[in-house]
Structures are given as C-alpha cells and as structure tokens.
Amino acid sequence: MTPFTTLDGLAVALDRSNVDTDQIIPARFLRKPRSAGYQNFLFHDVREAEPDFPLNGRAPAILVADANFGCGSSREGAVYALVDAGIRCVIAPSFGDIFAGNAGKNGLLTVVLAPDLAAALRAQLPASMRVDLPAQQVRFPDGSVHGFAIDAFRKRCLVEGLDDIGLTLAHAGEIAAFQDADRAARPWAMPA
Amino acid sequence: MTAPQATPGSETSTAPRTLFEKVWASHAILTREDGTALLWIDRHFVHEGSFHGFGMLEHSGRPLARPDLTIAVADHYVPSHARTEPIRDPEVAGMITTLRRNAERHGVDLLDLDDPRQGIVHVIGPEQGLTLPGLTVVCGDSHTSTHGAFGALAFGIGASEVSHVLATQTLWQRRPKTMRITVDGTLSPHVAGKDVILAIIGRIGAGGAVGHVIEYAGSAIRSLPMEGRLTVCNMSIEAGARAGMIAPDETTFAWVEGRPRAPKSDAFAAAVAAWRRLPTEEGARFDRDVVLDAAEIAPTVTWGTSPETALPVTGVVPDPATATDAAKRARIADQLDYMGLAPGRPLEGIPVDRVFIGSCTNARLPDLRAAAAVLRGQRAVVPGLVVAGSVPVKRAAEAEGLDRVFRDAGLTWGEPGCSMCVGMNGDLVKPGERCAATSNRNFQGRQGPGARTHLMSPAMAAAAALRGAITDVRRVA
Ligand code: SF4
Numbered sequence: 001m002t003p004f005t006t007l008d009g010l011a012v013a014l015d016r017s018n019v020d021t022d023q024i025i026p027a028r029f030l031r032k033p034r035s036a037g038y039q040n041f042l043f044h045d046v047r048e049a050e051p052d053f054p055l056n057g058r059a060p061a062i063l064v065a066d067a068n069f070g071c072g073s074s075r076e077g078a079v080y081a082l083v084d085a086g087i088r089c090v091i092a093p094s095f096g097d098i099f100a101g102n103a104g105k106n107g108l109l110t111v112v113l114a115p116d117l118a119a120a121l122r123a124q125l126p127a128s129m130r131v132d133l134p135a136q137q138v139r140f141p142d143g144s145v146h147g148f149a150i151d152a153f154r155k156r157c158l159v160e161g162l163d164d165i166g167l168t169l170a171h172a173g174e175i176a177a178f179q180d181a182d183r184a185a186r187p188w189a190m191p192a
Numbered sequence: 193m194t195a196p197q198a199t200p201g202s203e204t205s206t207a208p209r210t211l212f213e214k215v216w217a218s219h220a221i222l223t224r225e226d227g228t229a230l231l232w233i234d235r236h237f238v239h240e241g242s243f244h245g246f247g248m249l250e251h252s253g254r255p256l257a258r259p260d261l262t263i264a265v266a267d268h269y270v271p272s273h274a275r276t277e278p279i280r281d282p283e284v285a286g287m288i289t290t291l292r293r294n295a296e297r298h299g300v301d302l303l304d305l306d307d308p309r310q311g312i313v314h315v316i317g318p319e320q321g322l323t324l325p326g327l328t329v330v331c332g333d334s335h336t337s338t339h340g341a342f343g344a345l346a347f348g349i350g351a352s353e354v355s356h357v358l359a360t361q362t363l364w365q366r367r368p369k370t371m372r373i374t375v376d377g378t379l380s381p382h383v384a385g386k387d388v389i390l391a392i393i394g395r396i397g398a399g400g401a402v403g404h405v406i407e408y409a410g411s412a413i414r415s416l417p418m419e420g421r422l423t424v425c426n427m428s429i430e431a432g433a434r435a436g437m438i439a440p441d442e443t444t445f446a447w448v449e450g451r452p453r454a455p456k457s458d459a460f461a462a463a464v465a466a467w468r469r470l471p472t473e474e475g476a477r478f479d480r481d482v483v484l485d486a487a488e489i490a491p492t493v494t495w496g497t498s499p500e501t502a503l504p505v506t507g508v509v510p511d512p513a514t515a516t517d518a519a520k521r522a523r524i525a526d527q528l529d530y531m532g533l534a535p536g537r538p539l540e541g542i543p544v545d546r547v548f549i550g551s552c553t554n555a556r557l558p559d560l561r562a563a564a565a566v567l568r569g570q571r572a573v574v575p576g577l578v579v580a581g582s583v584p585v586k587r588a589a590e591a592e593g594l595d596r597v598f599r600d601a602g603l604t605w606g607e608p609g610c611s612m613c614v615g616m617n618g619d620l621v622k623p624g625e626r627c628a629a630t631s632n633r634n635f636q637g638r639q640g641p642g643a644r645t646h647l648m649s650p651a652m653a654a655a656a657a658l659r660g661a662i663t664d665v666r667r668v669a
Pocket residue numbers: 267268312313314333335551552553609610613614631632
C-alpha cells in the first residue's frame with residue numbers, strides 16, 4: 001500500500017449526499033480483474049448520463065462530497081475505481097462504514113469534516129488544496145486551515161502503508177489462546 | 193472519536209449490558225486503547241464476488257486459516273433460467289468457475305449451482321443452521337446485516353477484510369455506537385417486516401445509523417416471524433448501520449432447532465441456555481433511542497433513488513419547492529428527474545413496467561406465500577420475475593403449488609439467486625423501465641443502467657403486478 005503523508009492537488013466538489021457505491025462503480029464492472037485497472041469504471045453511468053458531471057474533463061486528487069458518501073454495497077471496487085483514477089482523498093461530513101474501511105486498506109484517506117465546513121469547502125472548488133495527514137489538517141483554497149480527527153491505528157496504517165494481516169499475525173499467540181478458551185466455553189458454536 | 197471506551201464485560205463491570213455488548217465482549221481477542229478490537233469470527237460466507245479476497249490471500253502466499261468456518265455459495269452471478277442451459281456470458285460463467293476453483297483449492301464447502309442447499313447467501317446461512325444467536329458472522333456483502341435477526345453480530349466487509357478473515361479468522365473493528373429502535377404495538381393487516389424497515393429508514397434517513405449497531409426491539413418486532421425479522425435486519429445497512437440485531441427468543445430457538453448444521457441434542461440444549469443470557473438487560477444504555485408506533489405503519493413504497501424516500505402508499509411524490517434548503521431541493525429534483533416523476537403525484541397509480549419478487553430481503557417462503565395470496569386466480573398485466581431465495585425455499589413453494597399461482601398469473605418462476613436485485617447474471621430492468629421490486633436498493637442503475645426501482649413488500653409487488661401500477665394492497669387483498 002502506498003504510504004499517505006501530505007497531498008497537494010486538485011479538489012473537485014460533488015455536491016450530493018448518499019453517493020452510493022452502485023453509482024461509484026456499476027455492478028457489471030465488478031467481475032473485471034483488478035489488473036485491468038478500474039479507472040474507467042469510476043462513476044461510469046453517471047458520467048455518461050450527466051455531461052456536466054464534475055469529474056468529466058477533470059482528474060482530481062481530492063473529492064469533496066456531502067453526507068454518507070460510499071453508502072450501500074460493500075464492493076471494494078468502488079475504492080479501486082477512485083484510487084486507480086488518481087483520487088487519494090475523499091472529504092465528506094460522513095461515510096458509509098464499509099466504504100471507509102475499504103478506503104483505509106487501499107491508501108485512500110477519508111476525511112470527515114462538519115457539514116458546514118464541507119459545504120464551505122465545496123463552494124471554493126474546483127481548486128487546489130492541501131491535505132496533511134501527519135498534522136491531521138486540511139488547507140482550503142482560501143488558505144484557512146482546519147483540523148480533522150482520525151483513528152490512531154488507521155492513521156498509522158496509512159502513513160506507514162502497513163499490511164494489517166501481518167500486524168494481526170503478530171498476535172498469533174493470543175488468537176490461539178482465545179480459540180482454546182472459546183472452544184471450551186462455546187462448544188455449540190462450531191458448525192454441526 | 194478515539195477516546196478509549198470502557199471495556200464491556202470486564203470482570204469489574206456490573207452495569208446492565210446490551211445484546212451487542214455481550215456478543216462483542218465474547219469475541220474480542222484483544223482491545224486497543226482506542227476501543228478497536230480484534231474480533232474472532234465464527235462464520236465467514238464467501239460468494240463469487242469474493243474473488244478479490246482470495247486473490248489477495250494467494251498473492252500473500254498465506255493459507256486459509258479456518259476452512260471449516262468458511263462457507264462458499266454461488267448466488268450473485270447464477271442464472272435464473274434453467275440450470276441445464278449454459279451460461280451465455282463467458283465472464284459471468286467465469287465468476288462461478290473461479291469460486292469453484294477457490295473453494296476446491298482451499299478445502300471450503302461450496303453450495304454450487306447443482307447443490308440442493310444452494311441459494312442467496314443470506315438465505316442459506318440461517319436455513320442451514322450456520323447462522324446462530326451470539327455468533328459473529330461476516331461476508332463480503334453489505335446485507336450480511338440480515339443474520340443479526342438471530343441475535344448474531346453480522347456485518348458486511350470489503351475485499352481486503354475478506355482476505356484478512358481468510359488468513360486469520362479475525363477482524364479489526366472499531367467499536368460501533370448502539371442505537372435501539374423500538375416498534376411497539378400491533379401491525380395492521382397487510383403490513384409486513386418490509387413496511388416496518390422502510391418506515392424506519394424513511395424516518396431516520398439513509399445515513400441515520402452510520403457508525404451504529406441497531407437493536408430492533410418492541411412488541412411489533414417480537415411478533416414478527418423469523419423471516420420478517422430477517423427482512424428488517426437485512427435493510428439495516430440501508431440506514432447506514434454497521435449491523436442490525438434482534439434478541440433471540442422462543443421464536444428464534446424453534447426456528448433453529450433441527451436445521452442441518454445447528455447444534456444437536458445436548459449441544460442444542462447448552463446453546464439455548466447460553467442464548468437465553470444474550471438479550472439486553474433492563475436499564476442497559478444505548479447511544480440513541482428511536483421509537484415508532486406500529487399502528488401508524490402503512491404499506492410503504494419508495495419514490496426516489498435512496499431507500500430513505502419511503503412513504504406510505506397513500507402519500508404523494510414530494511415537491512422540491514417544499515424542501516428546507518437548497519441542497520435538499522436539488523436532491524429531490526435530481527431523484528424526480530431520474531425517476532421520471534412529477535411532484536405532487538399520488539404514489540398509488542404510478543404505472544410499472546415489470547415486477548421483481550425475490551432477493552435476500554424478501555424471497556423466503558412466507559414472502560412468496562404473501563405474494564401468491566394476492567395473485568391467486570388472477571392475471572398480472574405486466575411481466576414479472578419471481579425468484580425463490582434458495583433451492584429449499586423453491587422446493588417448499590412448489591410443494592404448496594405457489595409456482596403454479598405465479599405461472600398462472602403470467603409471471604416467470606426462476607431458479608434461486610440474486611437475479612434482478614442487482615442484475616449481475618443479466619436479469620436487467622431496461623433503461624427507463626419502472627420496476628416494482630421486493631429487493632432492498634433503488635439506487636440509480638441498481639437494476640440496470642437507467643432502471644427505475646420502487647421498493648415494496650411482496651404483497652405490494654403482487655398488487656402492482658395485477659394493476660400494472662403501484663397499488664395499495666389493502667384494496668386488492
Ligand atoms: S439478493 Fe441483492 S442485496 Fe441480496 S446479496 Fe444478492 S445482490 Fe446483494
């Protein structure tokens with residue numbers, strides 16, 4: 001996974017809420033191998049249906065949306081499409097939980113900003129802006145700087161580009177001990 | 193956001209606990225300071241779409257940790273036409289072949305196309321007795337929330353997490369907040385689990401439960417059969433919830449007993465004893481509480497491209513002009529434009545071009561019975577597809593003659609799978625066509641590019657088939 005530190009790039013506003021992952025990548029593209037590259041599937045049908053869709057003719061590094069971005073299907077293909085299209089950060093007032101988890105696993109930073117702040121930012125776009133993950137700050141095009149919160153662990157994985165399976169397997173002893181105790185406590189939990 | 197949380201279930205804590213807290217605590221192998229826990233996973237369901245997860249596992253050169261706790265099923269891409277006919281699209285066929293290869297290579301039990309247990313993953317898990325109260329259940333599919341109807345902690349995961357579970361049988365999870373949604377009172381006739389959950393999402397919104405696990409409680413929820421509870425929990429994700437849960441009770445235990453993979457005899461008795469200790473204790477605290485009156489829930493349909501656009505069928509299409517702010521105005525206008533609807537139009541009477549009765553939300557036996565009860569002896573005026581959730585459901589429906597009711601009404605009786613819910617197998621709604629569907633998502637393009645979806649219960653979909661328009665089932669039943 002590509003480490004994420006500081007990002008300067010073009011940000012584009014997507015002035016809508018509840019952007020679901022079916023819109024981000026329609027289902028029929030999910031059977032494509034990852035090696036094919038997912039960038040052309042990003043918002044495929046919306047881009048065709050809406051000639052003035054904000055991503056048409058632009059290649060931003062940052063996307064700023066309204067609430068509940070990435071809701072719906074768990075398809076990690078939505079994150080692949082964003083990442084393969086060069087988007088490294090999505091900013092919104094809230095995210096679908098599964099989408100946010102998938103994003104973190106692929107080096108895509110999700111930044112939660114309060115609804116008013118996110119709206120103020122969208123009003124300044126398209127324009128260049130900065131996202132500083134180590135400092136947990138975003139700098140708007142107008143120069144104002146705003147902090148954001150992020151889980152310490154998610155931050156560390158992004159900044160260091162860590163593979164979390166490796167980290168988990170470092171706890172193999174604890175996992176084995178848990179399994180032994182659990183087998184005794186819940187013998188019925190195994191499939192018959 | 194990263195504030196440390198009290199460890200639930202710690203020996204010193206005597207505070208009353210919720211169902212969620214108990215299941216979480218009994219699966220937390222270790223908990224980090226920020227409240228993120230490494231959870232043990234009891235059941236991992238995989239399907240054709242899990243190929244990315246298998247790919248990552250193989251790329252890392254790691255073995256599958258627990259093939260015995262991994263269950264594979266072909267559902268998303270399986271054809272609804274006769275299984276004896278070949279699958280025309282080689283890419284679709286390839287998805288099933290890949291699943292077969294991965295299951296074989298890793299020693300995973302596969303419910304393949306010709307398996308008498310095959311069906312949609314969220315139907316077969318409970319049906320086979322693999323889903324049980326108090327378990328953690330994950331699958332690379334957002335509607336894994338369905339399994340919470342048994343009092344399991346069940347949630348959807350992405351491909352990277354699938355590979356993590358394959359490699360370790362564990363998952364890192366940030367501890368979600370809790371929300372209780374209480375529905376008290378008596379549901380009116382022709383109001384089903386689907387209407388309950390649509391009404392809930394209409395109330396709290398598509399992002400209303402983001403970051404939360406919902407516990408559904410109250411007399412109306414307890415009165416639902418297991419299938420109705422599964423419908424309710426299925427759509428938890430449509431409110432943004434991490435998971436939905438319902439406390440196990442006698443209805444649950446009776447439903448589980450005797451299922452093929454459920455615990456047997458002494459083990460079953462021990463399990464029930466443990467399951468009786470799961471329900472939320474009196475006085476336990478939730479981060480949020482929402483209360484609905486069952487008597488106020490009517491047969492419900494959606495008008496837009498988010499499940500939160502649910503309204504009683506007696507309602508009208510909203511007018512953007514009445515929205516409180518510009519963003520909401522634009523959002524309503526965009527949806528009306530996509531759906532081809534004018535503001536103020538009564539929902540009842542909106543013409544539909546086809547009907548789909550199926551999906552992991554509403555394709556269990558009582559769902560098919562409810563639809564058949566409306567259709568019996570009558571003809572549909574629009575084409576429709578009825579797809580049972582699993583082979584056992586299909587066989588049971590046929591034994592009762594339900595397939596005849598559907599066929600005599602002029603509808604197509606398909607082979608079990610996800611089918612037109614998502615159209616991955618080629619069962620698509622045509623651009624601009626309007627479909628009355630019992631599935632869970634009315635997103636733009638969900639049933640095919642340009643397709644317009646109205647979500648509703650099986651009985652309501654059957655009524656729409658008879659009239660060729662959205663219809664209040666109370667008028668035809
Ligand atoms: S029926 Fe639809 S919602 Fe359910 S698992 Fe299949 S595709 Fe997903």
